[in-house]
Amino acid sequence: MAKKKKECPHCGKEFSEYKNPIPTVDIIIEIENQGIVLIKRKNYPHGWALPGGFVDYGESIEQAAAREAREETSLKLENLKQFRVYSDPRRDPRQHTISVVFIARARGTPHPDDDAEDLGIFTSKSLPRPIVFDHEKILYDYFTYRNS
Amino acid sequence: MAKKKKECPHCGKEFSEYKNPIPTVDIIIEIENQGIVLIKRKNYPHGWALPGGFVDYGESIEQAAAREAREETSLKLENLKQFRVYSDPRRDPRQHTISVVFIARARGTPHPDDDAEDLGIFTSKSLPRPIVFDHEKILYDYFTYRNS
Numbered sequence: 629m630a631k632k633k634k635e636c637p638h639c640g641k642e643f644s645e646y647k648n649p650i651p652t653v654d655i656i657i658e659i660e661n662q663g664i665v666l667i668k669r670k671n672y673p674h675g676w677a678l679p680g681g682f683v684d685y686g687e688s689i690e691q692a693a694a695r696e697a698r699e700e701t702s703l704k705l706e707n708l709k710q711f712r713v714y715s716d717p718r719r720d721p722r723q724h725t726i727s728v729v730f731i732a733r734a735r736g737t738p739h740p741d742d743d744a745e746d747l748g749i750f751t752s753k754s755l756p757r758p759i760v761f762d763h764e765k766i767l768y769d770y771f772t773y774r775n776s
Numbered sequence: 777m778a779k780k781k782k783e784c785p786h787c788g789k790e791f792s793e794y795k796n797p798i799p800t801v802d803i804i805i806e807i808e809n810q811g812i813v814l815i816k817r818k819n820y821p822h823g824w825a826l827p828g829g830f831v832d833y834g835e836s837i838e839q840a841a842a843r844e845a846r847e848e849t850s851l852k853l854e855n856l857k858q859f860r861v862y863s864d865p866r867r868d869p870r871q872h873t874i875s876v877v878f879i880a881r882a883r884g885t886p887h888p889d890d891d892a893e894d895l896g897i898f899t900s901k902s903l904p905r906p907i908v909f910d911h912e913k914i915l916y917d918y919f920t921y922r923n924s
Contacts, residue, residue: 634782636787636789637791638784638787638789638791639784639786639787639789641786641787643784643785643786648798648799648833649831649832649833650796651796651797651799651874682796683796683797683863683874685795685796685797686872687797688863688864688865689861689863689874690863710860713858713861713876715799715836715837715838715876717834717835724833724834726831726837726876
């Protein structure tokens with residue numbers, strides 16, 4: 629396993645420890661007859677993305693998906709289902725993350741919150757630009773799956 | 777996000793940092809007309825388990841699955857496909873892991889290596905005991921999926 633260097637905040641000396649990819653979740657939220665929800669990110673990398681975020685220690689991926697959707701869009705998810713996992717080490721410019729992507733439904737009007745500066749509901753023909761991370765690929769896979 | 781306490785190996789003082797679940801892979805390897813491969817673990821928790829292990833930083837989950845299968849069973853995987861993700865915080869008694877489970881095929885005779893003390897090929901009717909982690913549940917889901 630790969631090791632990473634850490635620096636002690638007290639004595640300043642370096643030591644190494646195991647380094648693991650970071651687990652995340654992303655959620656494709658379908659609003660009936662309208663499309664799917666994307667958020668405009670407040671933080672780097674700037675652009676549009678699926679709602680999502682880091683999985684907390686002690687939390688299942690389903691709990692993380694429900695929490696992140698609520699925090700970023702104010703929506704309550706229904707019919708949450710695993711779609712696919714994306715793990716290319718280059719998918720996030722900050723660090724190696726592994727994202728479990730879910731598909732879910734929601735009713736009501738989403739409101740941006742937390743890491744979301746803005747949000748919108750889009751179809752495959754109306755996607756905004758730029759879309760960050762590998763979320764354009766995820767959306768391509770999703771629309772291909774929905775049309776098959 | 778949850779934080780964990782670390783102790784500096786040089787000065788012995790504690791500091792806290794973000795704690796994340798650890799990503800792993802497990803592989804259901806199908807040997808044609810025979811069954812699926814389970815390994816008998818050398819290390820705690822002792823018992824039978826699917827071949828698998830930790831995902832290295834900088835490695836995709838598909839690469840990790842191929843590497844772990846090779847290291848533990850000497851088999852080369854074909855037709856590797858994502859099955860499902862298991863993330864219950866209690867699934868591993870040592871720490872919170874999130875496992876992406878794959879289904880794959882292999883030809884030839886598996887040989888135990890690395891963390892495997894022994895291995896065997898089993899069907900739903902001939903499973904060994906005890907099966908550790910949540911792998912009995914994973915196998916139940918797999919056989920249900922195969923029979924549906």
